Amino acid sequence: MPEATKADDDRRNGVQIDLISGERMEGLASMEKIRMILDGVHDGNIVILEEGLTPDEESRLIEVTMAEISPDEFNGIEIETYPKSGTRDSSLLGRIMGNDESPKKLTVIGPANQIETLHKDETLISALVSRS
Amino acid sequence: MGLFTGLKDSISRATDRLFSEQEPKRIGIYGPPNAGKTTLANRIARDWTGDAIGTESHIPHETRRARRKEDVEIERNGKSVTIDIVDTPGVTTKVDYEEFTDEMEKDDAIRRSREATEGVAEAMHWLREDVDGVIYVLDSAEDPITQVNTMLIGIIESRDLPVLIFANKIDLPESSVKRIEDAFPQHKTVPLSAKEGENMDEVYENIAEYFG
Numbered sequence: 001m002p003e004a005t006k007a008d009d010d011r012r013n014g015v016q017i018d019l020i021s022g023e024r025m026e027g028l029a030s031m032e033k034i035r036m037i038l039d040g041v042h043d044g045n046i047v048i049l050e051e052g053l054t055p056d057e058e059s060r061l062i063e064v065t066m067a068e069i070s071p072d073e074f075n076g077i078e079i080e081t082y083p084k085s086g087t088r089d090s091s092l093l094g095r096i097m098g099n100d101e102s103p104k105k106l107t108v109i110g111p112a113n114q115i116e117t118l119h120k121d122e123t124l125i126s127a128l129v130s131r132s
Numbered sequence: 133m134g135l136f137t138g139l140k141d142s143i144s145r146a147t148d149r150l151f152s153e154q155e156p157k158r159i160g161i162y163g164p165p166n167a168g169k170t171t172l173a174n175r176i177a178r179d180w181t182g183d184a185i186g187t188e189s190h191i192p193h194e195t196r197r198a199r200r201k202e203d204v205e206i207e208r209n210g211k212s213v214t215i216d217i218v219d220t221p222g223v224t225t226k227v228d229y230e231e232f233t234d235e236m237e238k239d240d241a242i243r244r245s246r247e248a249t250e251g252v253a254e255a256m257h258w259l260r261e262d263v264d265g266v267i268y269v270l271d272s273a274e275d276p277i278t279q280v281n282t283m284l285i286g287i288i289e290s291r292d293l294p295v296l297i298f299a300n301k302i303d304l305p306e307s308s309v310k311r312i313e314d315a316f317p318q319h320k321t322v323p324l325s326a327k328e329g330e331n332m333d334e335v336y337e338n339i340a341e342y343f344g
Contacts, residue, residue, distance in 0.1 A: 055290035058283050059256050062225055066253035069227055071242045076226025080279055112226035117279075 015046060015114070015129050022051035030057045034064050041077055041111050042068075046129055052081055052105040076112040080125045081105050156203055156214040157343050158262060162255065162288075163269035164280055165222025168300040172269055172326035173219035176339075177201045179332070185219050197221070197251045198258065206344075208337045213344030218263065221251035223284055259287060265294040265343050272299040272307040272323065276315040285316060296342055297321045298335065303328045 018040050025033055034057065040047040053061060058079075065077050082105050108115075108125055119126040161169045174184040185201045201217045227248050232241035259266075266288050270276050288295050297316055299309045303325040313321045322338050324331040 055283070055287040056260070059260055059287045062223065062283075063253045063256040065225060066227070066249040066256070069245070069249045071229050071245065075228040076224070079225055079283075081282070083277075083282060112228070120279075 013131070015044070015131060017046045017048060019048045020050065022049075025049065025051060030054075030060060033057060034061050037061065037109055038064060038068065038077075041109060042074060044111060044114065046108065046110040046115060046127075049107040049109070052107040074111070077109055078112050078115040078117065078127075079107065079109045080117050080120055080127065081107045082120075082125065083122050156216050157264040158218055159215045159265045159267055159339075159343060160218045160220055160255075160259060160263040161267045161269060162220055162223060162259065162284060164271075164278065165224055167222065167269040167271045167274075168326045169222065169269045170219050172267070172298065172300060172324075173199075173201070173217050175326050175329060175332065176206075176217060176335075177204060179336075180204050180206055185217065197247065198255055206336050206340050208333070208340040211340040211344045213340050215339070215343060218258070220255035220258070221248055223252055223255060223280055225280065227252070260291065263293060266296075267339075268295055268297045268319075269300050270297060270312055271301050272309050272312055273301050273304040276312045281315075285319075289318075294342060295319055296338055299323045300326055302330060 020036070028036065033053065037047050037049075038061075061077075061079075068074060069076050106125075108127060110127070110129065114130050116128045116130075117125065118128050161173050163169050170185065171188050174188060177183055177185050181201065181204055183201070185199050198218050198220045200219075203214055204217055205212060205214045227245045229238070229241040229245035232244050235241075236244070268285065268288070270281065285295070297312060297319050299307075299312045299321050301307055302309060302323045309321065309323040320338065320342070322331070322335055324335050
Protein backbone atom coordinates (compact mmCIF):
# COMPACT_ATOMS: atom_id res chain seq x y z
CA MET A 1 0.00 0.00 0.00
CA PRO A 2 1.29 3.48 -0.79
CA GLU A 3 0.68 4.75 2.79
CA ALA A 4 2.69 1.92 4.32
CA THR A 5 5.53 2.52 1.90
CA LYS A 6 5.63 6.22 2.74
CA ALA A 7 5.66 5.45 6.48
CA ASP A 8 8.48 2.97 5.96
CA ASP A 9 10.44 5.55 3.97
CA ASP A 10 9.91 8.18 6.67
CA ARG A 11 11.19 5.74 9.28
CA ARG A 12 14.27 4.99 7.21
CA ASN A 13 15.01 8.66 6.63
CA GLY A 14 14.35 9.90 10.14
CA VAL A 15 15.35 9.20 13.69
CA GLN A 16 12.64 7.88 15.99
CA ILE A 17 12.49 9.28 19.51
CA ASP A 18 10.70 7.25 22.19
CA LEU A 19 9.65 9.42 25.13
CA ILE A 20 8.76 6.98 27.90
CA SER A 21 6.73 8.32 30.79
CA GLY A 22 7.45 7.53 34.42
CA GLU A 23 4.02 5.96 34.59
CA ARG A 24 4.87 3.52 31.78
CA MET A 25 8.08 2.46 33.54
CA GLU A 26 6.55 2.27 36.99
CA GLY A 27 4.99 -1.15 36.56
CA LEU A 28 8.01 -2.78 34.95
CA ALA A 29 10.66 -4.95 36.56
CA SER A 30 14.25 -3.71 36.21
CA MET A 31 15.12 -6.16 33.44
CA GLU A 32 11.94 -5.27 31.56
CA LYS A 33 12.96 -1.61 31.64
CA ILE A 34 16.44 -2.47 30.40
CA ARG A 35 15.04 -4.69 27.66
CA MET A 36 12.66 -1.94 26.53
CA ILE A 37 15.51 0.58 26.39
CA LEU A 38 17.95 -1.68 24.56
CA ASP A 39 15.35 -2.95 22.10
CA GLY A 40 14.65 0.68 21.19
CA VAL A 41 18.35 1.51 20.88
CA HIS A 42 19.00 -1.59 18.75
CA ASP A 43 16.30 -0.30 16.39
CA GLY A 44 18.25 2.96 16.12
CA ASN A 45 15.85 4.93 18.30
CA ILE A 46 16.68 7.58 20.85
CA VAL A 47 15.04 6.66 24.15
CA ILE A 48 14.15 9.40 26.62
CA LEU A 49 13.06 8.35 30.10
CA GLU A 50 11.00 10.84 32.04
CA GLU A 51 12.18 9.47 35.38
CA GLY A 52 15.47 7.74 34.69
CA LEU A 53 16.79 4.60 36.31
CA THR A 54 17.94 3.67 39.78
CA PRO A 55 21.72 3.18 40.29
CA ASP A 56 21.20 -0.58 40.38
CA GLU A 57 19.33 -0.45 37.07
CA GLU A 58 22.06 1.74 35.57
CA SER A 59 24.63 -0.85 36.61
CA ARG A 60 22.60 -3.64 35.00
CA LEU A 61 22.07 -1.54 31.87
CA ILE A 62 25.85 -1.24 31.45
CA GLU A 63 26.29 -4.96 32.06
CA VAL A 64 23.62 -6.01 29.56
CA THR A 65 24.84 -3.46 27.01
CA MET A 66 28.33 -4.96 27.21
CA ALA A 67 26.89 -8.44 26.60
CA GLU A 68 25.17 -7.24 23.43
CA ILE A 69 28.01 -5.32 21.79
CA SER A 70 28.91 -6.89 18.49
CA PRO A 71 31.54 -5.85 15.91
CA ASP A 72 30.11 -3.94 12.91
CA GLU A 73 26.58 -4.12 14.38
CA PHE A 74 26.20 -2.53 17.80
CA ASN A 75 28.99 -0.76 19.65
CA GLY A 76 27.15 0.37 22.73
CA ILE A 77 25.13 3.27 24.05
CA GLU A 78 25.47 6.90 24.87
CA ILE A 79 23.61 7.82 28.01
CA GLU A 80 23.16 11.25 29.52
CA THR A 81 21.30 12.21 32.66
CA TYR A 82 20.83 15.51 34.37
CA PRO A 83 22.91 15.55 37.52
CA LYS A 84 20.61 14.89 40.45
CA SER A 85 19.79 18.20 42.06
CA GLY A 86 22.37 18.67 44.79
CA THR A 87 24.56 15.89 43.34
CA ARG A 88 27.46 17.11 45.39
CA ASP A 89 25.96 16.02 48.69
CA SER A 90 23.10 13.82 47.57
CA SER A 91 24.65 10.63 48.85
CA LEU A 92 24.87 11.84 52.41
CA LEU A 93 21.59 13.68 52.46
CA GLY A 94 19.99 10.94 50.44
CA ARG A 95 21.01 8.32 52.95
CA ILE A 96 19.80 10.48 55.82
CA MET A 97 16.51 11.04 54.06
CA GLY A 98 16.40 7.47 52.79
CA ASN A 99 15.76 8.53 49.23
CA ASP A 100 19.12 8.24 47.52
CA GLU A 101 17.70 5.84 44.93
CA SER A 102 15.22 8.38 43.64
CA PRO A 103 15.12 7.93 39.86
CA LYS A 104 13.57 11.37 39.23
CA LYS A 105 15.96 12.51 36.55
CA LEU A 106 15.47 12.69 32.82
CA THR A 107 17.71 10.30 30.92
CA VAL A 108 18.58 10.20 27.23
CA ILE A 109 19.89 6.93 25.78
CA GLY A 110 20.84 6.25 22.18
CA PRO A 111 23.11 4.18 19.94
CA ALA A 112 26.74 5.21 20.50
CA ASN A 113 27.32 5.59 16.76
CA GLN A 114 24.38 7.97 16.32
CA ILE A 115 24.27 10.23 19.35
CA GLU A 116 26.82 12.76 20.42
CA THR A 117 26.46 14.95 23.46
CA LEU A 118 27.26 18.54 22.61
CA HIS A 119 26.54 20.11 25.96
CA LYS A 120 25.22 19.11 29.35
CA ASP A 121 24.57 21.00 32.54
CA GLU A 122 22.11 20.75 35.38
CA THR A 123 19.20 21.93 33.28
CA LEU A 124 20.02 21.12 29.67
CA ILE A 125 21.18 18.17 27.63
CA SER A 126 22.03 19.13 24.07
CA ALA A 127 22.63 16.20 21.74
CA LEU A 128 23.38 15.78 18.07
CA VAL A 129 21.66 12.76 16.57
CA SER A 130 22.77 11.48 13.20
CA ARG A 131 21.25 8.82 10.99
CA SER A 132 23.33 5.65 11.03
CA MET B 133 24.21 18.20 59.50
CA GLY B 134 27.30 19.75 57.93
CA LEU B 135 29.18 18.19 55.10
CA PHE B 136 32.20 17.31 57.24
CA THR B 137 30.05 15.78 59.99
CA GLY B 138 28.31 13.75 57.33
CA LEU B 139 31.63 12.69 55.81
CA LYS B 140 32.93 11.64 59.23
CA ASP B 141 29.78 9.64 59.94
CA SER B 142 29.96 8.06 56.51
CA ILE B 143 33.58 6.99 57.07
CA SER B 144 32.70 5.75 60.55
CA ARG B 145 29.85 3.60 59.26
CA ALA B 146 32.02 2.19 56.53
CA THR B 147 34.93 1.36 58.82
CA ASP B 148 32.65 -0.11 61.50
CA ARG B 149 31.29 -2.49 58.91
CA LEU B 150 34.73 -3.47 57.70
CA PHE B 151 36.11 -3.91 61.22
CA SER B 152 33.50 -6.56 61.86
CA GLU B 153 34.95 -8.82 59.20
CA GLN B 154 38.09 -10.90 59.67
CA GLU B 155 38.58 -11.91 56.03
CA PRO B 156 40.74 -9.79 53.70
CA LYS B 157 38.65 -7.00 52.22
CA ARG B 158 38.07 -7.18 48.50
CA ILE B 159 38.89 -3.70 47.31
CA GLY B 160 37.94 -3.06 43.70
CA ILE B 161 39.92 -0.53 41.71
CA TYR B 162 37.38 1.13 39.45
CA GLY B 163 37.38 4.11 37.13
CA PRO B 164 37.26 5.08 33.46
CA PRO B 165 39.67 3.61 30.88
CA ASN B 166 43.24 4.96 30.98
CA ALA B 167 42.96 6.57 34.42
CA GLY B 168 45.98 4.54 35.60
CA LYS B 169 44.21 1.78 37.53
CA THR B 170 46.65 -0.99 36.58
CA THR B 171 49.66 1.26 37.19
CA LEU B 172 48.32 1.95 40.68
CA ALA B 173 47.44 -1.69 41.32
CA ASN B 174 50.92 -2.74 40.23
CA ARG B 175 52.62 -0.14 42.42
CA ILE B 176 50.63 -1.20 45.48
CA ALA B 177 51.25 -4.89 44.76
CA ARG B 178 54.97 -4.38 44.11
CA ASP B 179 55.44 -2.21 47.21
CA TRP B 180 53.82 -4.75 49.54
CA THR B 181 54.32 -8.15 47.89
CA GLY B 182 57.12 -7.67 45.35
CA ASP B 183 54.97 -8.82 42.41
CA ALA B 184 53.00 -6.87 39.82
CA ILE B 185 49.42 -7.65 38.81
CA GLY B 186 49.22 -6.92 35.10
CA THR B 187 50.45 -5.16 31.99
CA GLU B 188 50.29 -1.37 31.80
CA SER B 189 49.55 0.30 28.49
CA HIS B 190 48.39 3.56 26.94
CA ILE B 191 45.94 1.57 24.79
CA PRO B 192 42.42 1.71 26.23
CA HIS B 193 41.13 -1.60 27.59
CA GLU B 194 44.56 -3.16 28.07
CA THR B 195 42.97 -4.62 31.19
CA ARG B 196 40.23 -6.71 29.63
CA ARG B 197 39.54 -9.02 32.55
CA ALA B 198 39.60 -8.26 36.25
CA ARG B 199 42.80 -9.36 37.94
CA ARG B 200 43.29 -10.02 41.60
CA LYS B 201 46.24 -9.86 43.96
CA GLU B 202 45.38 -11.56 47.21
CA ASP B 203 46.48 -10.90 50.77
CA VAL B 204 48.20 -7.58 50.29
CA GLU B 205 48.97 -6.38 53.80
CA ILE B 206 49.34 -2.62 54.08
CA GLU B 207 50.61 -1.00 57.29
CA ARG B 208 50.91 2.68 58.09
CA ASN B 209 51.00 4.64 61.34
CA GLY B 210 50.09 1.66 63.50
CA LYS B 211 47.10 0.75 61.36
CA SER B 212 47.06 -2.21 59.04
CA VAL B 213 44.71 -3.84 56.60
CA THR B 214 44.88 -6.97 54.49
CA ILE B 215 43.19 -6.53 51.16
CA ASP B 216 42.63 -8.43 47.94
CA ILE B 217 43.20 -5.89 45.18
CA VAL B 218 40.89 -6.37 42.22
CA ASP B 219 42.08 -4.42 39.19
CA THR B 220 39.10 -4.00 36.88
CA PRO B 221 38.73 -2.94 33.22
CA GLY B 222 37.85 0.71 32.68
CA VAL B 223 34.10 1.13 32.82
CA THR B 224 32.44 2.49 29.71
CA THR B 225 29.07 2.23 27.95
CA LYS B 226 30.54 1.62 24.50
CA VAL B 227 33.38 -0.34 22.95
CA ASP B 228 34.19 0.03 19.26
CA TYR B 229 36.80 -2.35 17.87
CA GLU B 230 37.74 0.23 15.22
CA GLU B 231 39.36 2.31 17.99
CA PHE B 232 42.08 -0.33 18.15
CA THR B 233 42.71 -0.92 14.46
CA ASP B 234 45.47 1.72 14.36
CA GLU B 235 47.39 -0.35 16.88
CA MET B 236 46.61 -3.90 15.68
CA GLU B 237 45.04 -6.07 12.99
CA LYS B 238 41.24 -6.17 12.69
CA ASP B 239 40.91 -9.70 14.11
CA ASP B 240 42.99 -8.78 17.14
CA ALA B 241 41.00 -5.55 17.57
CA ILE B 242 37.72 -7.49 17.49
CA ARG B 243 39.07 -10.01 19.99
CA ARG B 244 40.25 -7.21 22.26
CA SER B 245 36.91 -5.43 22.12
CA ARG B 246 35.02 -8.68 22.89
CA GLU B 247 37.25 -9.32 25.89
CA ALA B 248 36.84 -5.71 27.00
CA THR B 249 33.04 -5.93 26.94
CA GLU B 250 33.10 -9.17 28.92
CA GLY B 251 35.48 -7.59 31.41
CA VAL B 252 33.33 -4.49 31.92
CA ALA B 253 30.23 -6.66 32.37
CA GLU B 254 32.08 -8.74 34.97
CA ALA B 255 33.31 -5.65 36.75
CA MET B 256 29.78 -4.26 36.98
CA HIS B 257 28.48 -7.59 38.24
CA TRP B 258 31.18 -7.80 40.91
CA LEU B 259 30.48 -4.26 42.01
CA ARG B 260 26.94 -5.37 42.86
CA GLU B 261 27.91 -8.70 44.40
CA ASP B 262 31.47 -9.12 45.58
CA VAL B 263 33.31 -5.92 46.42
CA ASP B 264 33.77 -4.66 50.01
CA GLY B 265 35.19 -1.27 49.14
CA VAL B 266 36.25 0.80 46.16
CA ILE B 267 39.31 2.77 45.15
CA TYR B 268 38.02 5.02 42.36
CA VAL B 269 40.86 6.21 40.14
CA LEU B 270 40.52 9.35 38.05
CA ASP B 271 42.94 11.04 35.69
CA SER B 272 43.38 14.44 37.31
CA ALA B 273 44.28 15.97 33.95
CA GLU B 274 40.81 15.12 32.60
CA ASP B 275 37.36 16.55 33.38
CA PRO B 276 35.95 14.25 36.10
CA ILE B 277 32.32 15.20 35.47
CA THR B 278 31.42 12.58 32.91
CA GLN B 279 28.30 10.47 32.74
CA VAL B 280 30.23 7.27 33.48
CA ASN B 281 31.95 8.74 36.55
CA THR B 282 28.72 10.22 37.89
CA MET B 283 26.88 6.96 37.30
CA LEU B 284 29.59 4.79 38.82
CA ILE B 285 29.96 6.95 41.92
CA GLY B 286 26.15 6.89 42.24
CA ILE B 287 26.09 3.09 41.96
CA ILE B 288 28.88 2.76 44.56
CA GLU B 289 27.05 5.15 46.92
CA SER B 290 23.76 3.33 46.46
CA ARG B 291 25.45 0.12 47.62
CA ASP B 292 26.83 1.98 50.64
CA LEU B 293 30.36 0.85 49.78
CA PRO B 294 33.27 2.79 51.28
CA VAL B 295 35.05 4.64 48.47
CA LEU B 296 38.30 6.58 48.28
CA ILE B 297 38.88 8.71 45.20
CA PHE B 298 42.45 8.79 43.93
CA ALA B 299 43.35 11.75 41.72
CA ASN B 300 46.07 10.14 39.62
CA LYS B 301 48.62 11.65 37.21
CA ILE B 302 49.47 14.70 39.32
CA ASP B 303 52.83 14.69 37.53
CA LEU B 304 51.09 16.07 34.42
CA PRO B 305 51.15 19.89 34.07
CA GLU B 306 47.41 20.07 33.30
CA SER B 307 46.51 18.10 36.43
CA SER B 308 43.89 19.66 38.73
CA VAL B 309 43.10 17.82 41.95
CA LYS B 310 40.73 20.61 42.97
CA ARG B 311 38.54 19.88 39.97
CA ILE B 312 38.03 16.36 41.30
CA GLU B 313 37.50 17.53 44.88
CA ASP B 314 34.89 20.00 43.64
CA ALA B 315 33.15 17.31 41.58
CA PHE B 316 32.87 14.77 44.40
CA PRO B 317 33.28 16.66 47.70
CA GLN B 318 31.35 14.01 49.61
CA HIS B 319 34.32 11.64 49.28
CA LYS B 320 37.94 11.80 50.36
CA THR B 321 40.24 12.61 47.41
CA VAL B 322 43.89 11.61 47.57
CA PRO B 323 46.31 13.05 44.96
CA LEU B 324 49.04 10.81 43.57
CA SER B 325 51.13 9.82 40.63
CA ALA B 326 51.10 6.03 40.41
CA LYS B 327 53.59 6.21 37.54
CA GLU B 328 56.14 8.33 39.43
CA GLY B 329 55.35 6.96 42.90
CA GLU B 330 54.47 10.45 44.12
CA ASN B 331 52.51 10.79 47.37
CA MET B 332 52.26 7.03 47.91
CA ASP B 333 52.78 7.43 51.67
CA GLU B 334 49.51 9.34 51.88
CA VAL B 335 47.87 6.75 49.64
CA TYR B 336 48.85 3.94 52.02
CA GLU B 337 47.92 5.96 55.10
CA ASN B 338 44.44 6.44 53.69
CA ILE B 339 44.02 2.82 52.60
CA ALA B 340 45.10 1.57 56.05
CA GLU B 341 42.90 4.07 57.86
CA TYR B 342 39.85 3.90 55.64
CA PHE B 343 39.66 0.21 54.86
CA GLY B 344 41.46 -1.15 57.92
